[in-house]
Amino acid sequence: MRIFLSLVLSLSLTGPVVAETEREHLPDFDIAVFDVQFKGGKLQISRPIEIAKEAGYENQPAFAPDSKSLFFSRVDDGVASIWNWNERRGAMEWAKSSLNEYSPLPMPFEANTLSMVRHDQEEPGKLWSYSDADGFRPLFQGVGPLGYYAWSGKNIAFLVLGNPSELQVSRFGKKSATKVDTHLGRCLQKVPGRDAISYTVEKQRQHRLKVYDFGSKQTTSYCELPKGIHDYVWLNSKTILTSDGNKLLFKDVNDDLDYSEVENFSSLQLSRISRLALSPDGTKLAVVFIKKSWRHPPHRSRSKFPQLKTIMAGLVFGGLILFASIRQSKGDRRWNIVVVVLFLGYLTVTLLPNFTRAQGGSDLTACKSNLKNLGTAMEMYSTDWSGHYPVDGGPMMTLLTPKYLKALPECPAAGSNTYRAEFGPNIAYNEPSFADYYFIECSTSNHTVVSVPANYPQYDGISGLIER
Numbered sequence: 001m002r003i004f005l006s007l008v009l010s011l012s013l014t015g016p017v018v019a020e021t022e023r024e025h026l027p028d029f030d031i032a033v034f035d036v037q038f039k040g041g042k043l044q045i046s047r048p049i050e051i052a053k054e055a056g057y058e059n060q061p062a063f064a065p066d067s068k069s070l071f072f073s074r075v076d077d078g079v080a081s082i083w084n085w086n087e088r089r090g091a092m093e094w095a096k097s098s099l100n101e102y103s104p105l106p107m108p109f110e111a112n113t114l115s116m117v118r119h120d121q122e123e124p125g126k127l128w129s130y131s132d133a134d135g136f137r138p139l140f141q142g143v144g145p146l147g148y149y150a151w152s153g154k155n156i157a158f159l160v161l162g163n164p165s166e167l168q169v170s171r172f173g174k175k176s177a178t179k180v181d182t183h184l185g186r187c188l189q190k191v192p193g194r195d196a197i198s199y200t201v202e203k204q205r206q207h208r209l210k211v212y213d214f215g216s217k218q219t220t221s222y223c224e225l226p227k228g229i230h231d232y233v234w235l236n237s238k239t240i241l242t243s244d245g246n247k248l249l250f251k252d253v254n255d256d257l258d259y260s261e262v263e264n265f266s267s268l269q270l271s272r273i274s275r276l277a278l279s280p281d282g283t284k285l286a287v288v289f290i291k292k293s294w295r296h297p298p299h300r301s302r303s304k305f306p307q308l309k310t311i312m313a314g315l316v317f318g319g320l321i322l323f324a325s326i327r328q329s330k331g332d333r334r335w336n337i338v339v340v341v342l343f344l345g346y347l348t349v350t351l352l353p354n355f356t357r358a359q360g361g362s363d364l365t366a367c368k369s370n371l372k373n374l375g376t377a378m379e380m381y382s383t384d385w386s387g388h389y390p391v392d393g394g395p396m397m398t399l400l401t402p403k404y405l406k407a408l409p410e411c412p413a414a415g416s417n418t419y420r421a422e423f424g425p426n427i428a429y430n431e432p433s434f435a436d437y438y439f440i441e442c443s444t445s446n447h448t449v450v451s452v453p454a455n456y457p458q459y460d461g462i463s464g465l466i467e468r
Helices: 002-014 308-329 335-384
Strands: 029-039 042-052 058-063 069-076 079-086 090-095 100-106 114-119 126-131 135-139 146-152 155-160 166-171 178-182 196-203 206-213 218-224 239-243 248-252 276-278 284-291 419-423 438-442 458-460 464-466
Touching (some): 029 069, 069 100, 178 206, 239 276
Antiparallel strands (some): 029 284, 079 090, 100 114, 126 135, 146 155, 276 284
16 A cells, blocks of 8 residues: 555656647738838838737738728638728728638729628639628629739739739729730739839749830830849839848839848848838838748747646645545545545546647647648649649649549548648748749648647648648
């Protein structure tokens, strides 16, 4: 009995040796708004406000016509919706449905109305409008699938996804669009002071700025953007603002001079700068970025001490077992069963979480293996179809079966097929904008038991399995 009691007390004071791991995060796209002043060939920014800083995807900013608020897209619980921010009240959800809504832009000829790209499995990438009075309404349903778009009055330009992507133009009220150019980058912008839109054309990862004039129906070629970059915004009718990923740069598109750097920006410790938006009055700038601190996420490590909850449970059970053992030593044989039950309870409380984590780790490993198999099938399909991935009116992983996969795999933790794929150059995590890019993730929160964030693990056509 003394040996048994010593073993129990030793276990209760030691607790399990496997500690909880630190939570690692997905790429965290944030949005900051700055006051901006461009005068005398010098650009000054000040008073940064981080307006969208939730973990995960917050992107595609666009200012309201009054320059006082900002629309953007946020993914929450696996669904993208439109949010609005102003400095007085902060951010609030503005438009949401069961579908995914991206790329919000105020419609210049309809007050209090927003246009956006909506996605579902049957009709991916279609343009819709939304207002409090009319709700959601379809626009240009014969055009798509859309990546991005830009208004110039009632004229509109579309980036139509495909291989290659196309620039198509139309006018509000029409049902069709006219092809203008191909091999586009993702950024379409209204040119200030003109009935024209600008876009970039990519060749060997170098994007050249072009402008399409709706009046003359002519296209004019201008300067190149920094290598690998295709996001920019117009400061005025002849000056653009862009970045090299970490610094903001600007130049006159009509001269051959190099880009000038915004001097006081690099000290803000922002990285992977992508989309930019300028308010209509030219006084505020929105910047999408990733914090530099995210680039070195915390490594998994053991805690110096066992979990406090486990220690407390061990002490409680140890004390009860000691009390029961003392009563038993005084001749009360009824406490034998109490000692056994308490000991089994202690084992359950301390060891069951470890068994659960072990099973969760096994499920995560199997899920990663499923993603690798899907990636291999993607490459095999691409080889047979001249570099094309399985896109048929939208991402269709079912086209991988049965030739490349007998069946689409299921996430072992979810017990169902939770794998979601995106293809092409205009995907959020494809910041280099490779045309032959795909991204697959295990969507929703299936592996939280091993402290893995939502929508993970992930696999893409550049890095393979993405380790966080």
